[in-house]
Amino acid sequence: MATLSYVNIFAHDIDRLAEFYSKLFGFEEITASRTPLYRGYVCGGASLGFSALDAYEMLSLERPGGQGEKNLVTFDLESQDEVRRLVAAAQTDGATLVKEPFETYYGWYQSVLRDPEGNAFRLNYPGKGA
Incomplete structure (x- = not known):
């Protein structure tokens, strides 16, 4: 059985968005995973991550275009x-x-x-x- 380990949100400003969620919910940062492109937080059974937009290229993903919810x-x-x-x-x-x-x-x-x-x-x- 697979388990969910991370949910990542791409962000223009990962520090601001990570601070918003960590302050709102009291999530603790996983400092060992901190990089210039990423911040991660303990969030129940999975972790919540924030990825800089440059991570799209690193992961060989295309940046989404158009309107509408992606997640x-x-x-x-x-x-x-x-x-x-x-x-x-x-x-x-x-x-x-x-x-x-x-x-x-x-x-x-x-x-x-x-x-x-x-x-x-x-x-x-x-x-x-x-």
Whole structure:
């Protein structure tokens, strides 16, 4: 069985975006993996990484063009109150609210935001049954 080790977000300013997420969630940096093109953070069972745009070429990937979402990262939280609290904190630190906290048709409580570079992410409370 495969396991997820890293989710990486490409960023124009990896220091600013890494600081946004680490401050919001209290993630600890994996300093051993720090390079001029990368910052990594402990994030539950996987790690969250931030890659400079030059990493596209290093990885032989084409930079995406056009509009639209290329990914959506979801962060699970422990309560509806924590979702609301972190929505406010994220906005204070430069995030843009896309969708106010709401209960989904499948019983989760979440909100959709964009980080300071415009990447979409969700703050989610999966409820007691998750």
